[in-house]
Amino acid sequence: QVRLVESGGGLAQPGGSLRLSCAASGFTFSSYAMSWARQAPGKGLEWVSGIHGDGTDTYYADSVKGRFTISRDNDKNTLYLQMNSLKPEDTALYYCAKDRVLNRIGVYEGPDEYDYWGPGTQVTISS
16 A cells, blocks of 8 residues: 655754655556645645656745755655755644656646645744
8 A cells, every 4th residue: 555654854943954755656657746744733735846757847835946856766665855944834734645647747736636645743933
């Protein structure tokens, strides 16, 4: 069965960095776009970044553009999110998600476009 497990969250200071990982199993990882989304306390789900199955195209929310980098290693079935220049407003539970459509062109922001989600990893940015 499909399984997604995030790791790498934790406490960091403003201006610091964290690298999130998402280990995927149970499907042909390279055939699906993947995304990261987050949910801050008391707020709705926010799409953060997405990447095509072959890793050639990446997409970012304006709130993280220039600070976060999404990547994937299809040999290791792992998705990454490198987060630099972290801000307190980046504090959230971060999820990885699998696109529901095989080999789809483009990356979509709506949560209904994803059929599997990991349990999330907590990121807290505080001094």
